[in-house]
Amino acid sequence: MADRFRVLVAFGTRPEAIKMAPVIGELRARADRFETVVAVTGQHRAMLDQVLEHFGIAPDHDLDIMTPRQSLTDIAVRGLAGLDSVLERTAPDLVLVHGDASTSLLGSLSAFHRRIPVGHVEAGLRSGRRFSPFPEEMYRRLADALADIHFAPTGGARANLLREGIDPRSVHVTGNTAIDALLWTVRPDHRFSDPDLQAVMAGPARLVAVECHRRENWGEPLHRIFQAIADLAESRCDLRIVVSVHRNPEVSEAAIRRLAGRSGVLLREPLPYREWANLLARAHFVITDSGGLQEEAPALGVPVVLCREDTERPEALEAATVKLVGSDPGAIKTLATTLLDDPREHARMARAINPYGDGRAASRTLDGLEYFFGLRAQPPQEWRPASCTAPPGSSPPPYRG
Numbered sequence: 001m002a003d004r005f006r007v008l009v010a011f012g013t014r015p016e017a018i019k020m021a022p023v024i025g026e027l028r029a030r031a032d033r034f035e036t037v038v039a040v041t042g043q044h045r046a047m048l049d050q051v052l053e054h055f056g057i058a059p060d061h062d063l064d065i066m067t068p069r070q071s072l073t074d075i076a077v078r079g080l081a082g083l084d085s086v087l088e089r090t091a092p093d094l095v096l097v098h099g100d101a102s103t104s105l106l107g108s109l110s111a112f113h114r115r116i117p118v119g120h121v122e123a124g125l126r127s128g129r130r131f132s133p134f135p136e137e138m139y140r141r142l143a144d145a146l147a148d149i150h151f152a153p154t155g156g157a158r159a160n161l162l163r164e165g166i167d168p169r170s171v172h173v174t175g176n177t178a179i180d181a182l183l184w185t186v187r188p189d190h191r192f193s194d195p196d197l198q199a200v201m202a203g204p205a206r207l208v209a210v211e212c213h214r215r216e217n218w219g220e221p222l223h224r225i226f227q228a229i230a231d232l233a234e235s236r237c238d239l240r241i242v243v244s245v246h247r248n249p250e251v252s253e254a255a256i257r258r259l260a261g262r263s264g265v266l267l268r269e270p271l272p273y274r275e276w277a278n279l280l281a282r283a284h285f286v287i288t289d290s291g292g293l294q295e296e297a298p299a300l301g302v303p304v305v306l307c308r309e310d311t312e313r314p315e316a317l318e319a320a321t322v323k324l325v326g327s328d329p330g331a332i333k334t335l336a337t338t339l340l341d342d343p344r345e346h347a348r349m350a351r352a353i354n355p356y357g358d359g360r361a362a363s364r365t366l367d368g369l370e371y372f373f374g375l376r377a378q379p380p381q382e383w384r385p386a387s388c389t390a391p392p393g394s395s396p397p398p399y400r401g
Contacts, residue, residue, distance in 0.1 A: 004031075004032070004034060004035045005033065005034055005093040005094065005369075005373050006034075006035040006037060006090065006091070006092045007027060007034050007035070007036055007037070007093065007095075007096055007119075008037040008039055008087070008090055008092035008094070008095050008096065009023065009024055009027070009036065009037070009038050009039070009096045010039045010040075010041070010083060010086075010095060010096070010097050010103050010106075010107035011097070011101070011103050012041030012048065012065075012075075012102060012103035013047070013048060013101045013102075013103070014047040014048050014051050014270070014273070015099070015291075015292050016098045016099060016101050016103060016104075017040075017048055017051040017052060017055070017057070018051055018178060018181050018273055018292070019098055019099065019122065019176070019177045019178045019181065019292075020096075020098050020121065020177070021051065021054075021057060021181055022177045022180035022181050022184070022361070022362035023177055023365055024036060024038060024057060025055070025362065026362040026363055026365065026366045030366055030370075033370065033373075033375055034366075034369070037061070037090050038057060038058075038059045038061070039059060039060065039061040039062075039063070039083065039090075040052075040062050040063065041063045041065050041078075041079045041082065041102070041103050041106070042063055042064040042065055042066050045066040046247070047247070047270050050270075050272045050273060051273050054185075054272065054273050054274055055181075061086045061090075063078070063079065063082035063083070063086075065078040065079055065082060069249070072102070072135060075102045076102060076105075076106060079102055079103060079106040080106045080109065080110055083103075083106055083107055083110040084110045084113065084114075087111060087114050087116060088114075093116075093117070093373075094117045094118070094119055094148075094149075095107050095108070095110075095111035095116055095117070095118050095119070096118075096119045096121065096369075097118065097119070097120055097121070097143060098120075098122055099121070099122040099125075099140065100122075100125070100133070100137070100139045100140035100143070100291075101136070101139065102135075102139065104139055104140065105139040105143050107143075108120070108142070108146040108147060109142075109146060111146075112146045117148040117149070117372075118143075118146055118147040118148050118149075119147065119148065119149045119150075119151065119368075119369065120143050120144060120147035120149070120151065121151045121177060121365060122152075122153055122157075123143070123144050123147060123151055123152050123157065123161060123171070124144065124152040124153075124154075124156075124157030124158055124160045124161040125140060125153075125157055125160070125312040125313060126141070126157075126160045126312050127310050127311060127312040128310075131216070132308075132309065132310055133214060133215075133216060133291065133308075133312065134215050134216050135215075136291070136312075137312065140312075141164075144161060144164070144166065145164075147170075148170060149170050149172070149368060149369070149372050150166060150170055150171045151172055151361075151364075151365050151368060152172065152173050152174070153173070153174065153175055153176035153295075153356060153357065153361070153383075154173065154175075154176075154315050154355060154356065154383075154385075155173055155382075156315055157173075172365075172367075172368040172371075172379060172380050173382045173383050174357075174361045174364035174365050174368065174380065174383050175356060175357030175358055175360065175361035175364065175383035176295050176356040176357040176361055177361040177362050178292055178295050178296055178357070179295065179296070179299050179354070179356055179357030179358065179359055179361065180357065180359050180360065180361050181273075181277075182277055182296050182299055182300070183299070183359040184359070185273065185277045185278070186277050186278055186280075186281045186300065187278065190274070190278040192275055192278070192279070193275065194271075194275070196266055197242065197268075197275070197279065200240045200242065200266070201282060203240070204238075205238055205264075206238060206239055206240070206284040206340070207239075207240055207241075207242065207279070207283045207284055208239055208240070208241045208242070208283060208284060208285060208286070208336070209244070209279055209280055209283040209285075209286045209287070209302075210229060210242065210243040210244065210286070210287045210288065211243075211244040211246075211288045211289075211290050212225050212226070212251070212287070212288060212289045212290075213246035213248065213251045213289065213290070214289040214290070214308070216308075217289050217307065217308075217327060218250045218251070219250075220327075221307075221326075221327035222250070222251065222254045222327070223254050223257070224328070224329050225287075225289075225307050225327050225329075225332065226254055226257075226258035226259055227329055228329035228330075228332040228333050229241060229243070229258070229259060229265070229287065229332075230262050231329065231333060232332075232333055232336050232337075233259075233262050233263065233264045233265050234262070234263070236340065237264070238340075239264055239340075240264055240266065241264055241265045241266070242266045242268060242279060243255060243259060243265060243266065244268060244269075244270050244271060244276065245267050245268065245269055245270070246270065247270070277296070280293070280296060280297060280300060280302060281300045281302070283297075284302075284339065284340070285302060285303040285304070285305060285336070285339045285346070285349075286302055286303070286304050286305065287307065287332065288306065288307065289306065289307040289308050291311075291313065294306065294311060294313045294316050294322050295313065295316070297321070297322075298316050298319065298321040298322070298354050298355065298356065299354045299356060299357065301350045301351070302350065303321060303339055303346060303349035303350050304316065304321060304322040304323070304349075305325055305332060305335050305336060305339070306322050306323060306324050307325060307326065307332065308326065309324070309326050311324065315356065316355060316356075319355050320348060320349060320351075321349055321350070321351070322349075323335055323349070354385060355385045356385075357383065358383070361383065364380040364381065364383060365380075367379075367380035367381075368380045
């Protein structure tokens with residue numbers, strides 16, 4: 001048996017970095033058993049760097065593949081070649097990937113080519129539609145097919161894997177590491193570095209947070225969503241709407257066209273993760289098409305107006321903390337108005353039933369890795385949702401950066 005097992009953690013985007021940071025921290029805390037190597041593709045350069053700095057992560061290998069207006073094929077070609085080179089040089093005992101971004105598939109595939117085992121964090125999510133979310137649905141399915149060990153965030157995700165013939169002995173239900181990162185970051189005494197945001201928090205107006213960027217909404221759907229937000233801002237003087245504007249020109253140009261100069265609307269480039277998490281915790285509700293926000297907002301008791309036609313995260317729909325509205329302006333405005341004017345409906349959606357985690361998913365993930373390598377006799381204890389979530393500012397396990 002090896003003295004220590006070398007685990008290469010590969011990711012490339014801001015959401016992956018947020019969700020893998022607690023896993024990296026836990027790996028480092030078990031340095032007597034694991035050697036940690038971090039490789040990033042850098043396909044979201046500035047947004048990725050914000051998170052790396054926040055969690056104190058210095059990559060051992062940075063491929064820096066980002067180019068202006070890069071296509072999915074550009075990312076795939078450069079990412080696969082770069083990761084293969086890293087694997088050749090580092091010879092890890094296992095490659096750990098996350099979720100459904102390009103690096104998840106590319107890291108799994110490059111490891112498979114070299115017969116290196118793959119662990120997949122946040123495995124098993126499914127929408128059941130090949131092109132929604134695009135390309136993430138197929139990237140995640142393919143990574144799951146290549147993985148040797150699957151860390152499913154929920155029982156529903158595990159059920160999806162078992163239906164596809166995945167060996168049940170390879171699947172561990174851990175909760176979602178996003179909640180680990182979130183509870184570690186959100187604090188009730190946080191002060192915002194942006195004076196405009198600090199003024200919003202100090203004022204009487206209710207806060208609505210907005211983040212919409214998904215590829216399947218590019219074009220007319222995104223314009224309809226932003227126009228609905230513009231109409232909402234115009235009709236309500238009791239709101240302050242903070243819009244996180246993704247740097248992709250398909251998103252930023254639509255946001256500027258529909259929302260720039262609107263009273264009550266603040267357009268901001270993606271905030272540093274600490275700022276965004278604390279803003280989210282203070283929102284009356286969030287309007288989004290994001291995958292990760294469907295997990296984070298319920299953990300904070302924040303209702304979600306989801307601008308998608310379907311979701312690979314049905315648990316929050318079942319818990320009624322998320323409601324689907326698509327890109328229909330009427331549906332968006334109707335639900336938003338209800339959440340503003342009907343306290344009982346807001347309370348129903350904001351009830352703190354969190355199906356996604358308790359802040360200890362990273363620890364369960366490492367227990368699963370130890371079980372995989374024969375370092376422990378029993379698999380990790382399965383995550384099961386409690387009736388309530390920890391409030392912002394409570395004390396989850398400390399981040400081990």
